[in-house]
Amino acid sequence: xxxxxxxxxxxxxxxxxxxxxxxxxxxxxxxxxxxxxxxxxxxxxxxxxxxxxxxxxxxxxxxxxxxxxxxxxxxxxxxxxxxxxxxxxxxxxxxxxxxxxxxxxxxxxxxxxxxxxxxxxxxxxxxxxxxxxxxxxxxxxxxxxxxxxxxxxxxxxxxxxxxxxxxxxxxxxxxxxxxxxxxxxxxxxxxxxxxxxxxxxxxxxxxxxxxxxxxxxxxxxxxxxxxxxxxxxxxxxxxxxxxxxxxxxxxxxxxxxxxxxxxxxxxxxxxxxxxxxxxxxxxxxxxxxxxxxxxxxxxxxxxxxxxxxxxxxxxxxxxxxxxxxxxxxxxxxxxxxxxxxxxxxxxxxxxxxxxxxxxxxxxxxxxxxxxxxxxxxxxxxxxxxxxxxxxxxxxxxxxxxxxxxxxxxxxxxxxxxxxxxxxxxxxxxxxxxxxxxxxxxxxxxxxxxxxxxxxxxxxxxxxxxxxxxxxxxxxxxxxxxxxxxxxxxxxxxxxxxxxxxxxxxxxxxxxxxxxxxxxxxxxxxxxxxxxxxxxxxxxxxxxxxxxxxxxxxxxxxxxxxxxxxxxxxxxxxxxxxxxxxxxxxxxxxxxxxxxxxxxxxxxxxxxxxxxxxxxxxxxxxxxxxxxxxxxxxxxxxxxxxxxxxxxxxxxxxxxxxxxxxxxxxxxxx
RNA sequence: GCACCCGUAGCUCAGCUGGAUAGAGUAUCUGACUUCGAAUCAGAGGGUCGCAAGUUCGAAUCUUGCCGGGUGUACCA
Numbered sequence: 135x136x137x138x139x140x141x142x143x144x145x146x147x148x149x150x151x152x153x154x155x156x157x158x159x160x161x162x163x164x165x166x167x168x169x170x171x172x173x174x175x176x177x178x179x180x181x182x183x184x185x186x187x188x189x190x191x192x193x194x195x196x197x198x199x200x201x202x203x204x205x206x207x208x209x210x211x212x213x214x215x216x217x218x219x220x221x222x223x224x225x226x227x228x229x230x231x232x233x234x235x236x237x238x239x240x241x242x243x244x245x246x247x248x249x250x251x252x253x254x255x256x257x258x259x260x261x262x263x264x265x266x267x268x269x270x271x272x273x274x275x276x277x278x279x280x281x282x283x284x285x286x287x288x289x290x291x292x293x294x295x296x297x298x299x300x301x302x303x304x305x306x307x308x309x310x311x312x313x314x315x316x317x318x319x320x321x322x323x324x325x326x327x328x329x330x331x332x333x334x335x336x337x338x339x340x341x342x343x344x345x346x347x348x349x350x351x352x353x354x355x356x357x358x359x360x361x362x363x364x365x366x367x368x369x370x371x372x373x374x375x376x377x378x379x380x381x382x383x384x385x386x387x388x389x390x391x392x393x394x395x396x397x398x399x400x401x402x403x404x405x406x407x408x409x410x411x412x413x414x415x416x417x418x419x420x421x422x423x424x425x426x427x428x429x430x431x432x433x434x435x436x437x438x439x440x441x442x443x444x445x446x447x448x449x450x451x452x453x454x455x456x457x458x459x460x461x462x463x464x465x466x467x468x469x470x471x472x473x474x475x476x477x478x479x480x481x482x483x484x485x486x487x488x489x490x491x492x493x494x495x496x497x498x499x500x501x502x503x504x505x506x507x508x509x510x511x512x513x514x515x516x517x518x519x520x521x522x523x524x525x526x527x528x529x530x531x532x533x534x535x536x537x538x539x540x541x542x543x544x545x546x547x548x549x550x551x552x553x554x555x556x557x558x559x560x561x562x563x564x565x566x567x568x569x570x571x572x573x574x575x576x577x578x579x580x581x582x583x584x585x586x587x588x589x590x591x592x593x594x595x596x597x598x599x600x601x602x603x604x605x606x607x608x609x610x611x612x613x614x615x616x617x618x619x620x621x622x623x624x625x626x627x628x629x630x631x632x633x634x635x636x637x638x639x640x641x642x643x644x645x646x647x648x649x650x651x652x653x654x655x656x657x658x659x660x661x662x663x664x665x666x667x668x669x670x671x672x673x674x675x676x677x678x679x680x681x682x683x684x685x686x687x688x689x690x691x692x693x694x695x696x697x698x699x700x701x702x703x704x705x706x707x708x709x710x711x712x713x714x715x716x717x718x719x720x721x722x723x724x725x726x727x728x729x730x731x732x733x734x735x736x737x738x739x740x741x742x743x744x745x746x747x748x749x750x751x752x753x754x755x756x757x758x759x760x761x762x763x764x765x766x767x768x769x770x771x772x773x774x775x776x777x778x779x780x781x782x783x784x785x786x787x788x789x790x791x792x793x794x795x796x797x798x799x800x801x802x803x
Numbered sequence: 804g805c806a807c808c809c810g811u812a813g814c815u816c817a818g819c820u821g822g823a824u825a826g827a828g829u830a831u832c833u834g835a836c837u838u839c840g841a842a843u844c845a846g847a848g849g850g851u852c853g854c855a856a857g858u859u860c861g862a863a864u865c866u867u868g869c870c871g872g873g874u875g876u877a878c879c880a
Contacts (some may be wrong), residue, residue: 157831162820164819164820164821164822164869166819166821166822167819169823169826170823173823177822177823179821179822179823182822182860182861186859186860198860221823222822222823223822223823224862225822225823227837254821263880300880303879303880304879304880305879305880326815338864382855432814438878441878442878445878461877461878462879463878464867465878466878468878470877470878470879470880471880472880475880526810532880533807533808534874534875535875535876536807536808536874536876537806537875537876537877538805538880562807562808563874564808564809564874588872588873602824608859609877618843620842621842636842638819647816647817647818648815649815649816649817649826651808651809652809652816653808653809653873653874655815657815660815660829662831664842665828665829665842665843666842667816667828667829668825668828668842670842671828671842671843673842674840674842674843675843677840678839678840678843679839682839683839683841684839685839686839728837734817738819739819742820742850743817744819747817747818747827750827750828751827754827757843757844758844758845759843760839760843760844761843761845762844763839764838765839766837766839767838767839781839797840802840803840803842
C-alpha cells in the first residue's frame, strides 16, 4: 500500500470508530507528517477535535488521551501498522511496519496516477503581447503555468495548454506605429529587415523590444504620433487592409520568437487562440447577446459611462475618479479586453456554442504539435484535435489583473450558473520586479527617490526588464564554464547539452521556489547561483544517485537486491531498519514515498512551490543518505540490498519530481 | 475612499484546513576530499513571528483595531 492509500484506510477507520464509540460525525480528519521520524510516520491530532465535539453534543468532558486510546486499539489491528503511540496531550502517532512498507513500495511508481485520463482541463498561460521579446516576468507566468499543467497531468488529469495571442491589441498597434511612422517601413521593408537580422544572428523580437520602448518615448513628445495609435488600432481590429496585414506579420513573427524562447525552457503549447478570431468569428457578439438577455450587463445612458455597456460590480465602491462598474463595450462600440475574455472563457468551457477554425502551426522537436486559430476554414493534413470544452479552466494571469478577472468570472458564472464560479480559476501570481541595483546594472538611470524604493517594476514600454533569452544565455555560459572545468574530456556537444539542462534547472527552480503571492525582487547573483537551494542542487543529487547505479554489478542490481530482500526474513530487515543507524534509511524511504501526496497537495492548493520545496528536501535528504552510507562497499548482503533499494526509491522519486517541475537530470555534471 | 496582497533569523524566503522544541537557503565562523563525484556534508552563533486586544486546552496561522510596505480600482491589457 502507498502512503495515500494507508491514509485513506486510517481516516475511514477513525471516522467509523468515532461514530460507533462516541456517536460523533467528523467530516474531515486532519493527518500530519510528524516533525521527526522518531515521532512516527503519520500523526492524527483528531482526539482534540473529538473531545470538543463530544462536549458540544453531550456536555460530557472527555480526556483526549482516553479517546486516543480507543482509536489506537482500532488502528493497531491493521497489518501495515507497526505500532501506535499516544504522545503529548493526545496525538495519535502511527508507525508503519517498515519492512512491509519497503517491500511493498520498493518497485512502486512514485506517481501512480500519471497518464490515467479523465475530463479535460484547460490551462492558459504565457499570453505575452506579441510585440516584443519576453522578459523574466513573462517567464514566471510561463514556468508557473507549465509546471502546474505538469502537476495536473501527474495526478492523472488530461490537460490542454493554450497560449492566448492578443494580436489586435494596443501593444501590437504601438509597434506597428513605430514601424510605419518612425521607421517609415512597408511590409516588404520589414520582411527585408527580418531576413537581415536573422542573417546577422539578431532576433526580430529584440528589435521590436527597442522599437516599442522608442515609441513609448516618442508618444510623450509627439501628439501627432499618438493620434496614429487609435487609427492603427482600428484598422488592425477591422482587418482586411494593409495595416492589418503588416500587423499580422509583426505579431506572428513575435509569437514565433517567444515560442522559441519558451521551448528553450521545455515549455510547449497545444493551441494558440488569437484575439482576431474572437472578433471576426463573432464570439463576442454571441456572448454579448446572452449577457444582454440575462440582464447581467446594462446600457449606461447618462453619467461618466454614458454610451457604454457595463457590468455592475458591487464588491467595492467607486470614488470620485472612477465608477465601480466595469465597461465591456466602449461608447464608440468597440469591445474591451475584459469583454473579449468573457467570450474566450465561455468557449474554453464549451458553453459559447461557436468554435474556431484551426491551422497547423508547428511541430516541436519532441514531436508535439501546436495549432493556431484561423479566420477561415483551412485545408489541414490529418485530423484536427478537439480543442476547448474544458471541465475546469485555469488562467495563469498576473495578480494585478485580479479585478478584471473577477468580472470575467462573474460574467461566465451568470451565463452558466450550473457551472458556477468554480469552473474558472484565476491562478494569480505576483510580479517579478527589479531591485534598484539590478535596474542600474541594466544601465537605467534612477532618481534618488527610485533608489529608495523596495523594488522597480519592469516595463516593456520603457524597455526596462531582463530579457528571457539574455538570462538563459548567461546561465548557459556560466554552466558551460563549470562543466568545462569538471569534464574537459567530454565533447563540445555534450558539454553544451549539459550546460543547457543546468541553465533550465536553475531558472525554472528559481521562479518556482517562491510561492505565488510573493513578489520576486530579481537579483542577478541569486538567479545565477548554482549552490544552495537551487535546481542545480537537486540535479546534482540525482546525478550522484545515478552514478551509483552505473557502478553496481549484476549481483547488486536493483532487481537482484529486491529479490534478496523478498527472500529474507522480515525480522532481518526490521533489525536493520529499526536500529539506530537504520532510522535514517527509513526516513529516506518514507520521504521518497511522499511524492504522490505532495503532487496532490500542490494541485489542490494551486501552488507549484509546494512541489519545488519537496524536491529540494528530497535532494538534500539523499545527499545526507549518500554521505552516511557507503552503498557499494557495504559488507552485509542484506543491508547492502536494502540500501540499494532505498537509494533507488529516492532517485526514481527525485527524477519524477524534477520531471514534473520541467527539469531534466543530466548524465553527468 | 474602497478591494486585494505582504510584514517570520543580518539578507532572501517556507511554515499545509489552528497543534509537538518556529524551519530552509544565504552571509559569518569552524571542521570534513586516498572514498558511490566537495556544484557536497557536518557543527556554531543568529527570533518580542510588525504592534495590541480577542477566540481557544493550544495562535506565526482565526477575528478586530492600529502601524509600515505594495498592487488594483482605465472607454489599457
